[in-house]
Amino acid sequence: MWDVFNEPQGAIQSPTDRMDNLVVNVLGNIREKSRKRDYDMQTTHSRFEPQQPLGGEADVRTTAAPNHLKSRKHGVLSMYSDTKQRMKQHAREYDFMPFLQAARRNPSRSALPDDKAKKRGRRATVFSVTGDEYTGEWLDNKKHGRGTQVWKKSGSIYNGEWKMGKRDGFGTYSVLVPDTKTYAKKYCGEWKNGMKHGHGTFLYHRCSVYEGQWSEDQRSGWGRMLFNGGDTYEGDWTKDKEHGLGIRRYANGNWYEGSWRDGKKNGKGKLYYCDRGHLYEGLWVRGEPKCGTLEDFGGDHAAQPAKCPIPQVKLADMEMVLQEAHLAHLNC
Structure with missing residues (x-):
């Protein structure tokens, strides 16, 4: 059996030209083998034809060719016709199909339950293993939107906007006062990527207050500072x-x-x-x-x-x- 997928070596060709060359090569191999088998059949059949005796008289004994040799030629022609039809059908399909099969885009069965288990939208209070709790909106299993986070170890609380698991937007950060068991505001203003960024007001110890611009958790830009001793500063910060x-x-x-x-x-x-x-x-x-x-x-x-x-x-x-x-x- 010859290799029907053997392609000629050479320059890069279009799918249609490659398929035409493949069909021509296969059909050529079929014709060559068919002619060789026809020649073998004729040579074998001549052995059973009546031969003229030496004396000139015809030999009345005749021997017919075996049945399997008679059907041999018909089988070769039938195989040639079937192969030709199959190659034509393959050529029609080849023009509309790529060489490589498209990648599978459907998610696996194991990925579907994981995707459904991700928290989205607004949910009730969610407790972590450390005892922290969060109540608010989610997106792809991350805090996103408005929500309230309470840290158990420090007793602090944040109420405001979140973005992909980090404080981002406007929010208020408060700490727990141990003596009165109440919350005191520490910072009220803008956040970015989990840090104070933008305009905000921060209350320090001993009544010191800063109001102004922030950049990555540091006073940067214009701001006003009221110190605990009564001094005030108004101007640029870096x-x-x-x-x-x-x-x-x-x-x-x-x-x-x-x-x-x-x-x-x-x-x-x-x-x-x-x-x-x-x-x-x-x-x-x-x-x-x-x-x-x-x-x-x-x-x-x-x-x-x-x-x-x-x-x-x-x-x-x-x-x-x-x-x-x-x-x-x-x-x-």
């Missing part, structure tokens, strides 16, 4: 520290306006000593004044005016100073 331009008002009435860096005065700035009636304006480095001027500023109304006022400095002879400066410039 990585949880005062950084940029801002104003800090102290509890004693003094206030600083200028540049900040890593939580300290740095750069140009003004410090108003309202309790003494002085004003310092100049350059600051890491929270310390380095170069500037100090002058009186509302000393008459100061709570603790200086005992010795700052004397006013004047030039004794302005024209002489200018001439000396001009001569020094020409000599250079």
Whole structure:
């Protein structure tokens, strides 16, 4: 039996051309084998034909060919016809079918129960193995939408929006006060990817409050901070520290306006000593004044005016100073 799927080697051909070449090769093999079998049948049949004797008289004995040899040619032709029909039918189907079978897209039987078991929509309270509980909306077995999460170990609670298992959107985070067994708000504002991000208000210990912009759980952007001692800061923040331009008002009435860096005065700035009636304006480095001027500023109304006022400095002879400066410039 010849290999009907043996394809010629060569350049890449279209499915129709490949099928035509396959049919031609198969039919050629069939014809060649059919001719060879016909020749074998004729050679075998000649053995049983009556032969002329040496004397010239015909031999009256005749022997017919066996029945299996008579039907041999008919069987070859029948096989040739059937094979041709099958190859034509295969060629018609070949033009409409790809080489490879399409991948199976239907989910397996084991995947269907797992997909149905995923939590979706709003559900009742769900308890975890750690004792935490969640009540709210789900999507693909993850917290998604509005919901309330209670942590058993810390006693804290979050009520707000979720996205794919993380706090995302607007929400309120509260902690449990052990003495009163009540919840106190800790943060109220925007969240992203489980962290404080956007505008929000955070309440620190000892009544310190921050209201402003957040980025990845850190104060970043514009914000206002009320410290527990009574000081206030309003201005720019970066990585949880005062950084940029801002104003800090102290509890004693003094206030600083200028540049900040890593939580300290740095750069140009003004410090108003309202309790003494002085004003310092100049350059600051890491929270310390380095170069500037100090002058009186509302000393008459100061709570603790200086005992010795700052004397006013004047030039004794302005024209002489200018001439000396001009001569020094020409000599250079």
